[in-house]
Amino acid sequence: MxxxxxxxxxxxxxxxxxxxxxxxxxxxxxxxxxxxxxxxxxxxxxxxxxxxxxxxxxxxxxxxxxxxxxxxxxxxxxxxxxxxxxxxxxxxxxxxxxxxxxxxxxxxxxxxxxxxxxxxxxxxLGVPAVTAHRALTTSEGGPTRLAPGALAGRTVLVAGGAGAVGNAAIQLARWAGATVISSVSSDEKGALATAAGAHHVVDYRQADLVEEVRELAPDGVDLVVEVSPAQNLRKDVALIRPRGTIAIYANNGGDEVTLSVRETFSTNARFQWVLLYTVGHEALRAAAEDVTAAVAAGAYGVGEDHGxxxxxxxxxxxxxxxxxxxxxxxxxxxxxxxxx
Structure with missing residues (x-):
């Protein structure tokens, strides 16, 4: 071979x-x-x-x-x-x-x-879909599994919705019933995030991300799926609602972040780090089953039509x-x- x-x-x-x-x-x-x-x-x-x-x-x-x-x-x-x-x-x-x-x-x-x-x-599927599943299922009071309705009533902010993990997070969150907001860096990437299923898209290079998202979600978002914590974490802290979760799966743009302890304290938020190699067998199998179910339901696809x-x-x-x-x-x- x-x-x-x-x-x-x-x-x-x-x-x-x-x-x-x-x-x-x-x-x-x-x-x-x-x-x-x-x-x-x-x-x-x-x-x-x-x-x-x-x-x-x-x-x-x-x-x-x-x-x-x-x-x-x-x-x-x-x-x-x-x-x-x-x-x-x-x-x-x-x-x-x-x-x-x-x-x-x-x-x-x-x-x-x-x-x-x-x-x-x-x-x-694999790395992108399983990473997205993990990011969407570790919140306090949130679902540990994804299915239609599992995220109903929740608002999810997906950073970098045109990336592979961002795309997966949008599709899975939308399938599970969440309201999905995605941040992007261009009109072209915004079109991809919309094709993936995002309800709202914010171009952070053209508008103030915190102001725009706060208009869409006045009480804050329940969950952030974050790819660039070095640039975005302070904004995430400003957007997360009390007891929400910021799930971080990559270090695009930098390896270190600086946060105000007092500002962060007040959120009562959870910082969830996501790396597939150590999440454990149970989490991997749960993701495999749920992702397969989304695919079987026709709720998850690839290609231009799916962003x-x-x-x-x-x-x-x-x-x-x-x-x-x-x-x-x-x-x-x-x-x-x-x-x-």
Whole structure:
């Protein structure tokens, strides 16, 4: 089988297309023939050495993908050969990710892909959708699971609604019944956030974010899904309602923040940090089930019509796919590993 690998940290030149023998699934594992793989910022950050030393001598990048189960290990009963599936955290704690034609994964890292869903959609779930689910389900008095009506009566502010996680948060929050406000940096990105389902969009470069959001939500917002805390956290504190939650999943634009203790105290708010690698099995499975339900209901999609343009690269151009994500491509970058 063909696989993209790297054996040292560095720029995209360390990625190499090689031939490897496919592995066999062990107990509690399945092997997936990958059709489409998703590329996330953590993929190039791991490759570039920004997340520490390499955990294995040779690594196949890629947390997310979609394909078909082609072998099952002993004791596997929930999945069968021929099942269409999507993956999450494929590269976590193991060297083999989704930038290869066949990957062996624990059943806990695989979910059934609804029949009507494309492989493009399946490969776009994983990190973005599960991150968004976690951000939306950790509030005091809020739901721990998402379903229609779970966020009814709540207002959610999604920072960076044109990004992959922002897009997922908008779609899932809208499906769960929330009123969704999204901040963006241009009219073009505003159009994408609106296509994703945001009820209101605020261009923070053209208007005062706090004033605009306060007009839409005079009592404040219940939940903020935050991608740029260095720039936005003080604004979030000014917008959050008492006992609300600010869920932070990235550090775009800076690694440090400064807050007034007194101003922050008065909010009685929760700061929820979100990193998928340590959220635990229960949270991952809950997200997989709820995201799959949203997809099955037709409430979650990809492409221009859903606010997430797609950019395709063949497997042999995985380096270009990494470079596109690193350069800030708007939308979702996918690697075409095999024909459907």
């Amino acid at each position: 063909r696989a993209v690998v790297y054996t040292e940290s560095g720029d995209t030149s360390v990625l190499e297309l090689v031939e490897r023998e496919p592995a066999e699934p062990g107990p509690g594992e399945v092997r997936v023939r990958i059709v489409r793989a998703g590329v996330n910022p953590t993929d190039w950050k791991f490759r570039a050495g920004g997340m520490g030393e390499l955990a294995f001598p040779e690594i196949v990048p890629g947390q997310d993908g979609a394909g078909v189960v082609d072998a099952v290990g002993p004791d596997v009963t929930d999945l069968a050969v021929g099942d269409r599936v999507w993956t999450m955290l494929a590269q976590h704690t193991r060297p083999g990710g989704t930038a290869q034609e066949q990957v062996v994964l624990p059943v806990g890292n695989v979910a059934v892909l609804p029949d009507a869903a494309s492989y493009d959609l399946g490969a776009s 997430l343009p797609l950019h395709h690269y063949p497997l042999e151009q995985t380096a270009d796919a990494h470079a596109a994500v690193e350069a800030g491509a708007v939308g979702k970058v996918l690697v075409d590993v095999a024909d459907a």
